Amino acid sequence: MEKGTFRKVLVIVPCFNEAESVASLYTELAAIGVPGCSVTPLFINDASTDSTLRVLRTLGASYLDNSVNLGIGGTVQLGFMYALQNGFDIAVQVDGDGQHPPSELHKLLEPLLDNRADVVIGSRFIHNTGFRSTGLRRAGIRVFVWLNRLLTGNVINDSTSGYRSYNRKAFSELVHYYPDEYPEPEALVYLANKRLRLLEVPVLMTERRGGSSSIRSLWSVYYMAKVTLNILFLHARRQ
């Protein structure tokens, strides 16, 4: 990508039962202006059981509607497919629960616009600002950091962060492969194996406005085991 051209940016917002937060997120995203970019929010309703779909219709937002629940991985991947089919240059993932403030979006876009990276990860951990999640979760994240560094040599501190931006080269790869559940740490290994340049930038995150985390304590052991195993299998398949 050359500098100075106008870029089409797709902001993918996966929504599962986020009726409380989509309206304010839509208003915020619609108001965002990044120089040199046109920003299009795309909400993806992952077969919500609440009124998310109705809210999206009322707002007049662009949205996709899954007929069956695909989980976060399949839903975000659908966003990448849309971005590829509709000629977008950049795809950004923003969680529907309002944890990722749109006001921080430009920080994720700048490294891509300057062609300093192919993938930018918004991180909670580089500076101690904003909401930083629980101790247990941080311990788990440290394991992934270590595993990631061991396998790919990359040091990504916030490997579970879902606030990310990808250029076309990067999201084209993810159209072919993106994990179903808890995709974030695994996707980093996949992208690194595809020799894409990853960059972590500090962003401010807020506490979720509605909904509940997809990682509850009872499932955290399963989560750790599954993601670790997936990363190892993925790395083995690379050869």
Next chain:
Amino acid sequence: MSNFFSYRIQVVAVIAVLIFFGVIARLVTRGRLRTEYSFVWILMGILFLVLTVWRRSLDLMAHFFGVYYAPSLIFMFFFFMIFIFLIHLSVVSSKHHEQIKKLSQENALLKEKLYREKNKEGES
């Protein structure tokens, strides 16, 4: 009559296998079981039938494989078969998972496209 009693378990087993065949046939004809899966179950049923009717077959096989306690051969064999079949089913289920995901994604993209086309028509 004493003849009947000594064959009692065989009679029960044969009836059970016949009922089993009936159930499988019913599931297939009603479209609730695909023919390729019915093969596995029919083969299992035939095996059972052979073991029931020809009782010495088990002893002969146990002798052939050098198994001291013949019934353990049955357990081992069926355990092994079921195990393999379950792995096969997990593979099938994983494949279906991928296929459903892909179909649903394409469906969502088409729905959106259709919606857009319709809106365009409405405007013009």
